[in-house]
Amino acid sequence: MPPKPTLSTTYDKRKSVTVITSRTNRRVSFGGTEETEIQAQVHVPEEGCWGWVVVAAAFCVTFIMDGIALTFGSIRPDMTLDLNVSETMTALINSIALALYLIAGPLVSGLINRFGFRACCMAGSVTCSLSLFISYFLANVGGLILFYGVLCGIGFALINMSTGLVVGFYFEKRRSIAIGTATLGTSVGIMAWYPINSNLVKLAGWRSVTLFHSGMFGIIYFLAMTFRPLLSLHVDKTEVTEEPTRTVTYLPNVAATSSQSGQPDTAKPSGSERLFAAMTNDQFPTAADVVKDNEEPQILSSQPGPSAESPRASKLTITAMTPTSGISNHQLQKVESIISKTSMTDFKKQKLKVNVPEQKPKKVSCWGRLCNWEGHLPESRPMYRDDAFYDGKVERLPEYQSSKGAVVSEEKTGLEYQLAVSRAATAQDLQDRRGVFATAVRRVLATMMDPKLLKLSTFRYFCAAGFLIYLGFLVPFAYIQVRNLQAGIDPRHCSLFVSAMGGFNGLGRLGFGFLAIKFCPIKLSVAGLCIGGVITMLSHVSFNMYFQYVYCSLFGFSVACVISCRALMLVKLYGLEKLTNATGMLLLFQGIGSLISTPLAGILSERFGYTVAFIVSGASLVLGGLMFARMYLIFLKEKVTVSPYSSEGSNK
Known part of the structure; x- marks a missing residue:
């Protein structure tokens, strides 16, 4: 048997469990490329413990980042006066940052796959903090566009993707609750930061506020320390035959051909090794396909020995990669419980052996325990999961329901589901350490920037809707204060209008998340966008203070x-x-909409007034909703795919 891959790292005890299933004796080829060994990784969350610490940290991170990023309108007027430029130019600074916040998402996802959540979030914290600190000293728009716009926007993306994705890896059944709690930091941040910024600008000016924001982003560096690496297990599964000299090679469904030998692949990198020519996730089998033996493996070649009909048995060996502080009995029992409760017939037939390297706990000081640092597992590939961007209830997914079909309710474990949604990696991928753009990064980029979806008419409508929505979504947040000040509303209330938007936006997230369980999410989006767009177009009808509060509340909730x-x-x-x-391509169109949004509103307001700018903003939201409606009609007509919600009446 070829040697097992070496995994060397250190970990803390109370983590989710990473199972790395190695098929070192099985070789496949994808689409005519060179044959390579395939391996699979899955994460089995613990549903609590340190996960709730991660949720609290993620809430604080989004409170700081989104609260500052989405309340730029509170400092823009003072910046415009200080720099003596047009309102459109200062609006461009933040629009570039918000555009990169979205557009850089696929690249950042690849970096997360390569370096981990914590490293990327910390890098974003340092980038934003230094960019805002330098912006304090700049006296021209060009420099601010570079540092406050471009570099800070890249930092936003690093923080946003890391924080938005890490929570889902600590939870399964409570994933929707955990992610919903963490993302509420955005709404609370908008509600709190706008009046804070407005008052600080009056006292010290926009430069001092920017310096203060620089320090707040520095805090994110320490919050990101909670995004600890996951406890690792190495699982080696082998077939034991009556005649040990026979070689058995297994061909997964996605493979076209298979190797006739078990020697390591020594072929030179093919064209698929180029940056934008990597294979996408869906070209690889799931971890369940790699592990299970419910269907008999195909015998492609054998050395002299028994016939192909000879009986075989499977042996599953689990080796725990212990942390520097040693492994506890509780962790060992957790591992054994996960495997013993697994319903897969394949696991039931296997001989299970758990190897735990004996390692006595090391004595460390109190300070050492508080500042324990565990290195990132280089072989970890979190972004190879199909559900990495899913924030709903996993119990409603067909993959979850099928993986649990044969499991008694009280014996359910997350291993079957995790195997079903995790894609395999190649041995070459796991060993690739060639700089930033390693295979782990290129594969995620190829997956998230796959243009094949644009061939679907429904997805083209989806992307057009995403562009239009973000073209109008940000305008009220950026210009409501200035517009209402010009209309003569009390300045004390003008700084609270955006806070009302943020507060009711949080309620709307909870409300739409609950309604989406019972009703079609597309219909809910159409209704919410049309309501938000219509009331935005009519928001100039009256500048009564209470009318404006009602408008801001309804707008925040609906969008x-x-x-x-x-x-x-x-x-x-x-x-x-x-x-x-789909998420990667959609982020691109949403980012382009964000880039144009506030500068276009600035041009319209300078030439025609804020009324026209808000009418265009509302019309964009309505058009986005109508695009969704048209998309849904095409979906029903063409029946692109079977709805995973049909069994629960979500097509009402």
Whole structure:
């Protein structure tokens, strides 16, 4: 048997469990490329413990980052006066940052796959903090566009993707609750930061506020320390035959051909090794396909020995990679419980052996325990999961329901589901350490920037809707204060209008998340966007203070569907296996809409007044909703895919 891959790292005790299933004796080829060994990784969350610490940290991170990023309108007027430029130019600074916040998502996802959540979030914290600190000293728009716009926007993306994805890896059954709690930091941040910024600008000016923001982003560096690496297990599964000299080679469904030998692949990198020519996730089998033996493996070649009909048995060996502080009995029992409760017939037939290297706990000081640092596992590939961007209830997914079909309720374990949604990696991928753009990064980029989905008319409508929504979504947040000040509303209330938007946006996230359980998320999005767009177009009808509060509250609540229903709509239309692909392409169009949004509103307001700018903003939201409606009609007509919600009446 070829040697097992070496995994060397250190970990803390109370973590989710990473199972790395190695098939070192099985070789496949993908689409005519060179044959390579395939391996699989899955994460089995613990549903609590340190996960809730991660949720609290993620809430604080989004409170700081989104609260500052989405309340730029509070400092923009003072910046415009200080720099003596047009309002459009200062609006461009933040629009570039918000555009990169979205557009850089696929690249950052690849970096997360290579370096881990914590390293990427910390890098984003340092980038944003230094960029805002340098912006304090700049006196021209060009420099601010570079540092406050471009570099800070890249930092936003690093923080946003890391924080938005890490929570889902600590939870399964409570994933929707955990992610919903963490993302509420955005709404609370908008509600709190706008009046804080407005008052600080009056006292010290926009430069001092920017310096203060620089320090707040520095805090994110320490919050990201809670995103600890996961406890690792190495699982080696082998076939034991009556005649040990026979070689058995297994061909998964996605493979076209298979190797006639078990020697390591020494072929030179093919064209698929180029940056934008890597294979996408859906070209690889799931971890369940790699592990299970419910279907008999295909005998492709053998050395002299018994016939192909000879009986075989499977042996599953689990080796725990112990942390520097040693492994506890509780952790060992957790591992054994996960395997013993697994319903897969394949596991039931196997001989199970658990190897735990004996390692006595080391004595460390109190300070050492508080500042324990565990290195990132280089072989970890979190972004190879199909559900990485899914924030709904996993119990509603077909992959979860099918994986649990044969399991008694009280014996359910997350291993079957995790195997079903995790894609295999190649041995070459896990060993690739060639700089930033290693195979782990290129494969995620190829997956998230896959243009094949654009061939579907429904997805083209989805992307057009995403562009239009973000073209109008940000305008009220950026210009409501200035517009109402010009209309003569009390300045004390003008700084609270955006706070009302943020507060009711949080309620809307909770409300739409709850309604999406019972109703079609596409219909909910159409209703929310049309309501938000119409009231925005009519927001100039009266500048009575209470009327404006009502408008801001309804707007904040209704547009919450943009975030709450996005993943649910994509899964409904294209299935979980295409969620990562669709999310990456959609982020691109949303980012372009964000780039144009506030500068266009600034041009319209300078030439025609704020009324026209708000009418265009509302019309964009309504058009986005109508695009969703048209997309849904095409979906029903063409029946692109079977709805995962049909069994629960979500097509009402």
